[in-house]
Amino acid sequence: MDAAERLITSTQELLWERGYVGTSPKAIQQRAGAGQGSMYHHFTGKPDLARAAIDRSATELRALAEEKFAGPGSAYDRIAAYLRRDRDVLRGCRVGRLTQDPDVVANPELREPLEETLSWLRGRISGLIAEGVAAGEFRPELVPDDVAAALVAVVQGGYVLARSADDPALFTRAVEGALTLLGGRR
């Protein structure tokens, strides 16, 4: 693994753990085992490197989600598989957490991959809801885009609850509550 690559993965880790404001070039360099010169040779600065790292994390997240969305079973089954997928809950969401970073949200270059990822997620789930409604699996009054937003929000908010109490079980509670509300094969 070359230096540029190590810088990106180290930045991914630090952004996940400490956010953008809490991550310094120095910390990135130390974790990557690279010097100042190396970092500023490969990237124009902290925002440039962060963008590369966020893009990488976004791609990883989509792949993990798609694995469940494309799995077997009914629309409900696939949504449930996504919501219940193995997560290191107390670490939070590698993409969603950056939403709380003022310097990320204020910078269109850095916010773009966040918006794209969460938008894709909503769209993917919305399609499954529509599919389930058409199949008579879900109540017909469900508005796919709204329900999808609610489900994505439950995941993001589940992390918040879990971290506030230092207890992953609260994430599970929120997800199970949402699945009961969704109520498949009524």
Next chain:
Amino acid sequence: MDAAERLITSTQELLWERGYVGTSPKAIQQRAGAGQGSMYHHFTGKPDLARAAIDRSATELRALAEEKFAGPGSAYDRIAAYLRRDRDVLRGCRVGRLTQDPDVVANPELREPLEETLSWLRGRISGLIAEGVAAGEFRPELVPDDVAAALVAVVQGGYVLARSADDPALFTRAVEGALTLLGGRR
């Protein structure tokens, strides 16, 4: 308003805007119009002042929520009133956002008010769900604690969605989706 008071409210604002890691004593002092000496006279340091500010924000949040929970109408009505209450959505949650701050979560003194607040919120909503189930207003299979966690998560996650897209409407989508799923007076 004396200096100690101005320091607390300034810290509340900055924690809300920039989080704990992103808020420096210097920035607090400038916003409060107070000097170094003043701040370190009234508080032992940044964590001490932050704790006072977080306690204050937590109290404010509970009061705003209780206003809706204690309002008129059925259980569904009161939950809907809470979920739909006026919010400056793009600012995020003054309490929930601190959950993403590694230095807050790592410090039991700072995490405590977060846990208490979100726990109280879940408990309050759980009680309303149980009330609604008993009244035949909600489906009997709803598990109050789980549904309450899901609804609190929708609010916290709604902020995430809205901030990711710089669009408050996504918060509204998530909340309306959740209310449809909850489906009062079935």
Next chain:
DNA sequence: GTCTATAAGCCGATAGAC
């Protein structure tokens, strides 16, 4: 109570040698 002075170290970056 509030002020100013001082501190060691980090922040994000640039410059130029190798």
Next chain:
DNA sequence: GTCTATCGGCTTATAGAC
């Protein structure tokens, strides 16, 4: 490509005068 040197400014205090 990577290294070291240097930069002005910020960080989180502490000390002591007023």
